[in-house]
Every structure is written in C-alpha cells, then in structure tokens.
Amino acid sequence: MSTIFWITLAGAVLTYLTRIGGHLVLSRFERIHPRVEAGLDAVPAAVLTTLVAPAAMEGGPAEVAALVTGVLIALAGGGMMPLFLSSAAVLILLRNIL
C-alpha cells in the first residue's frame, strides 16, 4: 500500500476521533453546567469566525469588499444564497477590474 493510502487512513481515523470525541467526553457527565452550556452555544460563531478572520486580514480590497457586502446583506435580512452570490459577484468583479 502506498504512503498516500496510509496518510489518508491515519488522517481519517484521527478526524473521526475529533468528530465523535467531544460527544464521548461530554456524555460522561450527567448534567452540563450552565457555563459549559453557554460556552457550547457560542461554538458556531466562535469556530466559524476563525475560518474567516485571517483570510479577511490577508485579503486585498476585493476580498474585503466582498466580505463587507456579505455582512451588509445579512444585516438587511438576506439569506445565505443572496449573500453568497452577491459577495462572490463583488469579489470576481473587483478582482478583474482592480
């Protein structure tokens, strides 16, 4: 078997452990403390933000303009698809004219 196969296999096992691990640890506790509960409620925003922030900081005017467009559309009540398509349009437009 090739190196790629073993890397993939080991990477898959460890990835699965991260996906079930949090639950396995937490399910050992009968009751979840309110602070833990509040922390877990913050998980989506906390994790997903870290996937955007460095990209935004590294980005040029086109990237920043695309993200700002997305924020404005969300604040105006737009859903995921309008947000995604408008931001992508701004990005592609600016990248091609700047």
Added chain:
Amino acid sequence: MTADTYAEAHPASEFLSGVRASIPVIVAAAPFGVLFGALAVENGFSASEAMLMSAAIFGGASQMVGIDLFGARVAPWLIVFSIFAVNFRHVLYSATIGRYIAHWTPLQRFVGFFFLVDPQFAEAEQRVEKGRSLGFAWYMGVALPLYVFWIAESGLGAVFGRLIPNTQALGLDFLLPIYFLGLVMSFRKRAMWLPVVGVSAFVSVVAYHTIGSPWHVSIGAVAGVLVGALFAPKAFREKRP
C-alpha cells in the same frame, strides 16, 4: 408549521427536507471540491487517491493541507498530525451537537458523527435554534448529498482540473471564507454574538501571525467559547433540578 410537524413524524419527508437544506451548501462547496481534486493531482495524487481521501477524511480544509504538505515532501506523520490539527475544531462541534441527539441509537451516533463537517454542524445548529428536533433522518438527508457530491467533485477536479481557467480571477480560492462569513452571520441572534465573534477574530488573527496555522482556528475558537461561557446570561442561570 403543520408541514414541519408532518415532517417530524415521517422519516422519508424529514430526509427530503434535509436534502433541500443541503443544496445551497453543495453549491458553495462545489468549486472547493473541484479545486481540491485538481490540486491533489498537481501534488502527486491519482484521481482515485484524491477520491479516497475525500471519502475517508471528508474535511475540505484538512485535505487541502494534507495534499499541500505531501507535495512539499513533508514527513508522513507530520502530514497526519496536521490533518488532525486542522480538524481539531470538530471536538467542539461534537460536544455541542451531542446535547440534541440523546434520542439517537448508538449506531446512529457512530454513523452520524462521521459526517459532522462545518456546514453540517451549522445546518444542525440552525435547525435546533428554530426549535425543531434534530432527527437522524433529517441529519442524513443533509449529510449524504454533501458527501456524495464532495467525492464526485474531487474526482471531477482530478480528471478535468487542467481545464479550470484562472481560479484566481474566478474567485474560487475565496468562496469558502465568504460562505463561512454567511454562516457566522446566520448565528447573530445568539447571546453575546458580537463579543464572541470579535474575540475569536482578534485572537485567531494574532495566533495566525504568532503560533501559526492551523492552530489559530482552535485557539481563536476557544477564546470565543470562553467569552460565551464567562459572560453569556445563560452562564449565570441557576442550575435547574
């Protein structure tokens, strides 16, 4: 509302409602999947190896890091460790989602957690936020199309990747941050949202420049979670019996 109640009772329609929720995610992830396949081939993978990686690991960012390091001839154990590091944030997803699936059988959990990728987690959290139950049929309705398309896109990218014109001009490299921004915005009604986002953003950027990628994700995330745990109103609520 009646449609929702109906959907809860019938696994088949609940599954279909999950499939509908998966469509925008598939659109957003598609360019990334194709890009992964194309880059995998450039880094010495065959088309079937690229698809195997997508099927076994099923985690876009970690796969990108994996092929990149493989192409750079980094030691295999370090590649595996990097994949683990990129995916470490899933521990938090797993702990969070685990609260809503007490009614799943052990087998359903073992299967379900395999598919707990970023958009899957976000869709599930949004469903819970709307006050609806997180059923296994709905969950798999979201997961299976994502999974099948992800593998297929890797294959397409691997075979036809050379045909992609200018990925930079098409903005392909930046579609995922835009998509994740959309997800972040979708949670803005939650307690302490702005402080959590602000602290996560700040800490992840600092960590990105000091400690380096991919640990900035876990470090920034933990900082944001701590803000929620320490200051959210829920944290001060008396324990209920």
